[in-house]
Amino acid sequence: MTLLAAEGLEKRYGGVVAVRGVSFNVNAGELIGIIGANGAGKTTLFAMIAGNQRPTAGTITFDGKRIDGLRPDMVSRRGIARTFQIVRPFPSLTVLENVVVGALFGARQESSIALAEQRAMVILEDVGLASRAHQMASDLTLASRKRLEVARAIATEPQLLMLDEVLAGLTPTEVNEAVTMIRALKVRYGLTIVMVEHVLRAVMQLCERIVVLHHGEKIAEDTPTAISNDPAVISAYLGPKK
Ligand SMILES: Nc1ncnc2c1ncn2[C@@H]1O[C@H](COP(=O)(O)OP(=O)(O)OP(=O)(O)O)[C@@H](O)[C@H]1O
Ligand SMILES: [Mg+2]
Known part of the structure; x- marks a missing residue:
């Protein structure tokens, strides 16, 4: 069952297009990752879903109902929570x-x-x-x-928890502990999770599917294995394998 559907999402700040034409779905019970370089538009995407920013274009549907443009407190009452990068x-x-x-x-x-x-x-x-x-x-x-x-x-x-870089700045041991915690919380609270993360090792371990943003656009969406071998993702973000 599709829990969250984003369709053609766009956010402009004056002349800056932070997010452009991004569509993706999240199924109930899934754990998906969003990756991409600094400034790729990941946090802006979260902000639009959580109601902190109003999309310039596009729609967001949660649990069958439109939520784009709703205030953050109303989005929260519908069952979406986010953490903040800072x-x-x-x-x-x-x-x-x-x-x-x-x-x-x-x-x-x-x-x-x-x-x-x-x-x-x-x-x-x-x-x-x-x-x-x-x-x-x-x-x-x-x-x-x-x-x-x-x-x-x-x-x-x-129902939907959005985590914005909750692993950033943690030591490798703390990252491992946090990965275990996220898995346990997902089961215990029946959560669907979308996580924005630069700690790729954790994203690859945790996520069933990964969406890659580059300069505000979605350039790939696939399983962790396929993403790590995708030439477009390697050239835009991951870099050549060592
Ligand atoms: N409130 C704002 N006003 C103007 N420009 C903004 C605003 N918020 C974000 N931007 C711009 O939009 C683009 C996307 O920013 P965003 O914070 O979504 O990136 P990000 O993928 O979360 O990056 P990071 O990995 O560094 O957290 C950047 O160019 C940023 O400077
Ligand atoms: Mg961010």
Whole structure:
């Protein structure tokens, strides 16, 4: 079943065309990757789907209904959550409070703070941050802040989770741990996941299908193996094999 369908998406910023004529589908339960060089339009694509940016052209359909042009809070209520490349926890709230905010304002909109806290604690356990629940978010390491960002997104109870470079800046060990965590979260919360990522080893391990953007356009879409052998992708992004 197609969960998300983007058709002919375009975003212009003045004279800059950040995304041009991009179409792709995501099936329910899939884990797909979006790769491409810096400035290829990956984050802009997420921003249009999540309602942070309005497409200049094209349509976005989620669960059978048009969502392009909706405000971020409305998109969130329909069941889409995203993380931000530059993590943005509320620094003066605790780790737990940050996740509670997601639980109170997302698709499920927990009816009481107590219930929201209960659910937030479960999610913190699942991302390995339970022991840090009462620390200030600003005191976390980068790896932990990335996990908090994922926890906040999951607290909104999305069907579709969009991860924007959650592995960037992590050590190889932290990347491995995060890959294991993403797999477990996908199963536990029944998620469909789209991840933008430069850490190719992880993308290749995790994703069933990969979409490649280059200067705002989709230049390939295939399995990880086919993508890593695609001449156009090698010349635009991957570089020759060593
Ligand atoms: N708010 C904006 N105003 C003007 N131009 C923008 C804006 N956001 C993005 N752009 C431009 O759009 C293009 C695509 O940017 P985008 O952030 O989507 O790339 P990206 O693929 O996410 O790159 P990275 O891998 O570095 O995160 C770039 O040329 C960028 O400078
Ligand atoms: Mg980006």
